[in-house]
Amino acid sequence: MSLGKIAEQVGLPRSTVQRITSALAEENFVISDAQGGGLRLGPELSSLAGAAQYNIVEHCRLLLNEVTQKTGETTDLAAIRGIGMVFLDQVPGTHRLTTVSKVGEAFPLTSTANGKACLAKMDRDEAIKLIRNEWDRNGIKQDLPQFLEQLEDIRKSGLAYDLDEHSSGVSAIGFAFWDWAGDLHAISVPVPSTRFAEQKAIIEKTLYDTSVNIQRTFE
Incomplete structure (x- = not known):
């Protein structure tokens, strides 16, 4: 230019x-x-972008560890990138049976706890655009008003849920937050569905407390 x-x-x-x-x-x-x-x-802008990602991972690492220590479950950090979610970091759970995702792996927005949490934080029109894009690309037929009601519930409670939606046998709870650069990230706890009911209450409390704490760190 x-x-x-x-x-x-x-x-x-x-x-x-x-x-x-x-x-x-x-x-x-x-x-x-x-x-x-x-x-x-x-070229220095690429280095700067990499440094920003590194900083958010380091910034959240202690909190991820604390969530895993309190729940015994795997804790994930993800960011919205374009039209999907990308995993940035993970602290494995202490149970013999755990859920593991690769750092850098991409996941959809509308069927994951972290994706829904991010959509609920976004401007309604922007969220609808991403939802329709994902559904159209994958030939998904869902009720948009009903899904938007689900996002409204997430806004009120602060927590989003994936109940065997993205992967059969895996459920998850997550919340989203804005970082210092104005980017959307999410912390989520995926759990084998066989023990989700017994772990649900402790995961909800831990994530709610973490969502309050992490927002303070960006003030």
Whole structure:
């Protein structure tokens, strides 16, 4: 993008934009575009994005450990990325039978506890757009008003549930939160459905307490 175009879009004088972009170029946040002229985003932005992800993982690690210690179950940290959820970190449970997902693995929004929790935090129109996109892509026929009522219940309670919806034999509870960059993340506890009923109360209390604590850490 040319300096003139940048100046026009941000509403600043060209000379001011030139000083700002020169400073950014020194740090490799922007670089010259050899093909089209002007400027484009530089390689340091990728490093910065990676550092931000690393920080959120480190920021939440102690809380994930505490949830697992209190419940004995696996605890996951995920983030909404584009049209789905991506797992960033996991603390395995202490039971012999546990649920495990790979870090970096992608999951849907509308059938997972962490996905529903994030949808419930979003603007209604934005959430509907993502819901319809996921259902249309996968040929899913569901009642949208009924699903939106479910999201409203999640907003009120703060907790979202996956009752054998995403994977048969696995249930989960989760909550979502905004980080310091304004990105949506979720912490969830997946449990083999065979012991979900007996673990449900302790997981709900632990996650509710954690949701209150984690929001304070971003204030």
